[in-house]
Amino acid sequence: MQRITLTRPDDWHLHLRDGELLATVLPHTAAVFGRAIIMPNLKPPVTTVDQAAAYRERILAALPAGMRFEPLMTLYLTDNTPPAEIEKAAESGFVHAVKLYPAGATTNSDAGVTDLARCDETLATMAEKGLPLCVHGEVTRDEVDIFDREAHFIDEVLDPLVQRHTGLRVVFEHITTKAAVDYLEQAPDRVGATLTVQHLMANRNHMLVGGVRPHYYCLPILKRERDREALVAAATSGHPRFFLGTDSAPHPKGAKESACGCAGVYSAHAALPFYAEVFEAAGALDKLEGFASHHGADFYGLPRNADTVTLEKAPTPVPEAYPAGDDTLVPFRAGGEVAWRVA
Ligand SMILES: NC(=O)N[C@@H](CC(=O)O)C(=O)O
Numbered sequence: 493m494q495r496i497t498l499t500r501p502d503d504w505h506l507h508l509r510d511g512e513l514l515a516t517v518l519p520h521t522a523a524v525f526g527r528a529i530i531m532p533n534l535k536p537p538v539t540t541v542d543q544a545a546a547y548r549e550r551i552l553a554a555l556p557a558g559m560r561f562e563p564l565m566t567l568y569l570t571d572n573t574p575p576a577e578i579e580k581a582a583e584s585g586f587v588h589a590v591k592l593y594p595a596g597a598t599t600n601s602d603a604g605v606t607d608l609a610r611c612d613e614t615l616a617t618m619a620e621k622g623l624p625l626c627v628h629g630e631v632t633r634d635e636v637d638i639f640d641r642e643a644h645f646i647d648e649v650l651d652p653l654v655q656r657h658t659g660l661r662v663v664f665e666h667i668t669t670k671a672a673v674d675y676l677e678q679a680p681d682r683v684g685a686t687l688t689v690q691h692l693m694a695n696r697n698h699m700l701v702g703g704v705r706p707h708y709y710c711l712p713i714l715k716r717e718r719d720r721e722a723l724v725a726a727a728t729s730g731h732p733r734f735f736l737g738t739d740s741a742p743h744p745k746g747a748k749e750s751a752c753g754c755a756g757v758y759s760a761h762a763a764l765p766f767y768a769e770v771f772e773a774a775g776a777l778d779k780l781e782g783f784a785s786h787h788g789a790d791f792y793g794l795p796r797n798a799d800t801v802t803l804e805k806a807p808t809p810v811p812e813a814y815p816a817g818d819d820t821l822v823p824f825r826a827g828g829e830v831a832w833r834v835a
């Protein structure tokens with residue numbers, strides 16, 4: 493059997509939610525990943541260091557006995573996040589980033605930022621204290637087509653931000669376009685990007701041809717095949733500023749299969765095997781370890797994990813659904829097979 497052993501990976505963009513859903517999804521991630529950047533878009537959002545501390549405790553309490561996993565907490569940036577909260581976060585030891593959601597851009601982003609100019613002092617404090625900014629990179633203006641929202645964000649928001657705050661580290665989350673790859677390739681070293689399973693594996697045809705498939709619906713929305721190809725080329729290139737961030741975003745089945753379905757794809761059940769498939773198909777399995785286990789830690793200035801995981805090439809069934817409270821959770825490739833498994 494074909495096997496590959498790599499430094500234990502980390503997930504640099506993860507939604508764990510809370511309560512019953514947290515208990516369902518956390519073991520999937522913690523069984524494989526050493527650490528994850530935990531997204532703060534709960535209801536209500538995690539906007540303070542005290543809320544982040546309490547959420548961190550709930551995550552650790554939900555961790556099955558014997559599993560080791562370090563949640564790297566984030567704060568949800570609002571128009572009114574005070575610089576003093578950034579200083580407190582930087583000193584906390586457990587808050588590792590601040591998340592920018594343009595108001596209205598995605599799931600639970602209503603409390604997000606309406607105008608980045610209002611955050612200028614707060615962003616300057618982040619740069620000074622070395623706290624990175626993670627961004628959901630889409631503009632929200634009604635007149636901008638949903639498929640163009642990431643490209644507009646680069647020119648209208650991201651590049652001006654990177655130019656203005658010259659000491660700020662920025663992670664362009666879940667990139668979906670060739671435009672984003674091109675931007676990253678010429679951006680300063682303090683700009684990184686995460687890539688998800690679904691954006692590396694699927695294009696918008698998967699979501700829309702032959703019927704609408706709500707389990708492929710996420711934000712930023714899946715793009716064209718040429719975009720997907722550019723993302724795969726970037727992820728598998730060995731470039732140190734592209735790294736693994738699943739954006740695994742669980743929603744109950746009922747909320748996905750609805751007249752107004754929620755955005756988010758659940759992939760944590762087999763995240764590393766999915767990435768292995770992508771890298772294998774690209775003839776780049778030798779680049780998987782850098783992408784999954786080295787580049788993100790290096791970017792965040794954290795030590796790489798000291799232990800390893802082993803992947804085995806063995807076709808492994810994916811369940812139709814996982815139980816999740818009164819509802820269920822439909823995973824990526826539900827009812828199908830994934831070519832690799834974690835030993
Ligand atoms: N990606 C998504 O489609 N959904 C995420 C939010 C996000 O990461 O934008 C979620 O929280 O459900």
Ligand SMILES: [Zn+2]
Pocket residue numbers: 598628629665666711712
């Ligand atoms: Zn997002």
Ligand SMILES: [Zn+2]
Pocket residue numbers: 505506507531739740741
């Ligand atoms: Zn996300």
